[in-house]
Amino acid sequence: EADIYQTPRYLVIGTGKKITLECSQTMGHDKMYWYQQDPGMELHLIHYSYGVNSTEKGDLSSESTVSRIRTEHFPLTLESARPSHTSQYLCASSESSGGGIADTQYFGPGTRLTVL
Amino acid sequence: GENVEQHPSTLSVQEGDSAVIKCTYSDSASNYFPWYKQELGKRPQLIIDIRSNVGEKKDQRIAVTLNKTAKHFSLHITETQPEDSAVYFCAASLVGSSYKLIFGSGTRLLVRP
Numbered sequence: 745e746a747d748i749y750q751t752p753r754y755l756v757i758g759t760g761k762k763i764t765l766e767c768s769q770t771m772g773h774d775k776m777y778w779y780q781q782d783p784g785m786e787l788h789l790i791h792y793s794y795g796v797n798s799t800e801k802g803d804l805s806s807e808s809t810v811s812r813i814r815t816e817h818f819p820l821t822l823e824s825a826r827p828s829h830t831s832q833y834l835c836a837s838s839e840s841s842g843g844g845i846a847d848t849q850y851f852g853p854g855t856r857l858t859v860l
Numbered sequence: 861g862e863n864v865e866q867h868p869s870t871l872s873v874q875e876g877d878s879a880v881i882k883c884t885y886s887d888s889a890s891n892y893f894p895w896y897k898q899e900l901g902k903r904p905q906l907i908i909d910i911r912s913n914v915g916e917k918k919d920q921r922i923a924v925t926l927n928k929t930a931k932h933f934s935l936h937i938t939e940t941q942p943e944d945s946a947v948y949f950c951a952a953s954l955v956g957s958s959y960k961l962i963f964g965s966g967t968r969l970l971v972r973p
Contacts, residue, residue, distance in 0.1 A: 786966060
C-alpha cells in the first residue's frame, strides 16, 4: 500500500476556528491533490500541486488554502471553519511520467471534519 | 467543462453473477482511465486502469474495456462476491499540462449472498 498519511483522522471543532489538515507522502511524488468528499459521494478536487512552490485551485470552489514548501508535505488550512465545511478531506499523490500523461493517484486515509 | 458520467448509480447483484459499470467521458484527448474501489469508511483504492493505447485489460475477475471512438469505458466484475460490495469510481485524465483526473459520480455495488 502507498505511503501517504493524513492527520488528524477525525476532527470536531467549533465555528470560527482555524484548522490545518496535514498530508505527507514518503514516495517522493511530485504531484499532490486535495479532494473533498461527502461519504460515498463524488470526489471534488479543491487544490493540487505539481511540485514545490506550485499550487493551483481545483474545480470546486473552496475557502481553504494550501502550501507546498517541501515535496513530501501538502497541508490544507481553513482560516475560519464553518458548518458548511463539514466533510471528508482526502489527500492524494502521484508521480510524474512526463509528457502530459496522468498517473495513478494514491489516496491517504482521509480526515473526517465536523464543524459545529 | 470536461466531465465523466457514470451509470448506474446503484447496482444490486446476486453473488456469483457479473456486474458491469459504464462511464462516458467528454475530452477526446483523455488517455488514462483508472477505476477505484472505496469500501465504507476507507480510502479509494485503485483496482485496475487502462491507457488509451489498449482496448481491454484483465486482472483475475476484473476487466476494463475502452472504446475511444464512442468515448466510453466499462468495468466488468465476474463471479461477484460479497466483499466486492463497495462504491466504485471511474475517472478520466485531462490532457496537457494538467495532470488532473475527472471522477465519475460513483456506483454503489451491493452483492447479495
